[in-house]
Amino acid sequence: MFEKLFPRKSRDPQALPQPNAQLALGALLVRVALADRNYQASEVGQIDRILATTFDLKPLDAAKLRANCEALERHAPGTPEFAQILRDEVSYEDRKALADAMWSVALADGERDGDEEAQLLEIETALGLSDADIAAARQNALDAK
Template sequence: MFERLFPRRKARPDQPPQPNPQLALGALLVRVALADRNYQAAEVGQIDRILADTFDLKPLEAAKLRATCEALERHAPGTPEFADILREEVDYAQRRALADAMWSVALADGDRDPGEEIQLLAIETALGLTDADIAAARQKALAGH
């Protein structure tokens, strides 16, 4: 009798995937864009371009990857765990280039936001970048802004 009134809910199979370097990068890009609590179309487009260029994806594939990364970012571990995945799999020069990409996401909406800059610093530090390389990425991004 109670089964009809209160049916059991099925387990949700929509658990986010385990992060790999591709998903970790995407989730960190999304995290930067969300740091100011204002996720704009310009930032979404910039994330899609970065994912497409980095992983040689077609625009639709990049958008699907970003959507997966958005879900992962909402349910996933903190920044250090994503950064650890990238530190293990990506060489230093590429991680330095990732900092440039993340700055381009942070500035894609045309605004400098302290929350985004704090998030960027945390990510760059977790990626193991030197203070000099962090400062250079910031200076390069702001010079072009």
């Protein structure tokens, strides 16, 4: 009876893009911002700035990339899979810079959050960063705050 009143639409989900370094980085940035279950405009803006700077994108293109990354983050593999893409395609020095960028997203809302910090540690470890470099990224972010 309810099927006639409220027929279910068959969903034709768009295929998600195959993750590459851009999408993996963006998805991890989104994952950090979502870790505290409070995705704020300041975090979105910081993600857009990081994507624009890192990949030499115009603001609108960075926002489009972030939107794709948000969809990918919701439906795609876990942190280790994204991190592996970055480990395969990005130098160690650049991965250290990514850790700094992720910390800037976590602190963009002006608050430290244990869930975000735990997510960051998982990502930094999966990126293959040393304990010393992980500690340095955290300290750099807190000093800049």
